[in-house]
Amino acid sequence: MTAYLSENGHLVHEAGDVPTARKILAERAIQVAVLDVNLPGEDGLSLCRTLAGGDGPAILMLTAQGDPIDRILGLELGADDYVVKPIMPRELLARVKALLRRRPAGMAVRKTSIYRFADFRLDLAARQLRAPNGAILLLTRSELAILGALLDRARQVVPREDLIALLRSDEADEMGRAVDLHISRLRRKIQDQTDRELIRTYRGVGYMLDAGVIGE
Incomplete structure (x- = not known):
């Protein structure tokens, strides 16, 4: 996924666990976070909950859990999108692009804040x-x-x-x-x-x- 997104014009920072992800998020202006639910130690849903409560990136949850209840839980915790593996790289790219398009228009483009x-x-x-x-x-x-x-x-x-x-x-x-x-x-x-x-x-x-x- 990192290679495919990079080849299509995105600067990607890869993290294998939540502590590494938090370090990257603290140091970089990340626009979209693709989070796997099943991470070693602290899971992706926990990080999703933290990011959703602040001025962080758009969140795309990526997981092998296909139960609709799991999807609703991810969305309820603040995820902007939720997809189930396996996913074709082209679809992942399309969803990332959609989040990048929608995010500026979602809350910032207004007469007042x-x-x-x-x-x-x-x-x-x-x-x-x-x-x-x-x-x-x-x-x-x-x-x-x-x-x-x-x-x-x-x-x-x-x-x-x-x-x-x-x-x-x-x-x-x-x-x-x-x-x-x-x-x-x-x-x-x-x-x-x-x-x-x-x-x-x-x-x-x-x-x-x-x-x-x-x-x-």
């Missing part, structure tokens, strides 16, 4: 959601992307298809379930801090953030 709504403050650049009581709520990359999309169209119903596109462009049924999971977790985190129902479900259509929004 700071939103205020219902006494919450979301700073996308800092990847922080501050609750009315001042507490910092930890959100995964997928949760941040979905909340940003809802804030961009506050008090409008955002189709599920649009939220699915933030995660991946194929396997719509599976990604639809992942979106529902992300929404459920996001709603629970927000509802623990307020009495208002801020994220509303429109069955068969999509979701809406029911609050006025001010951008900074």
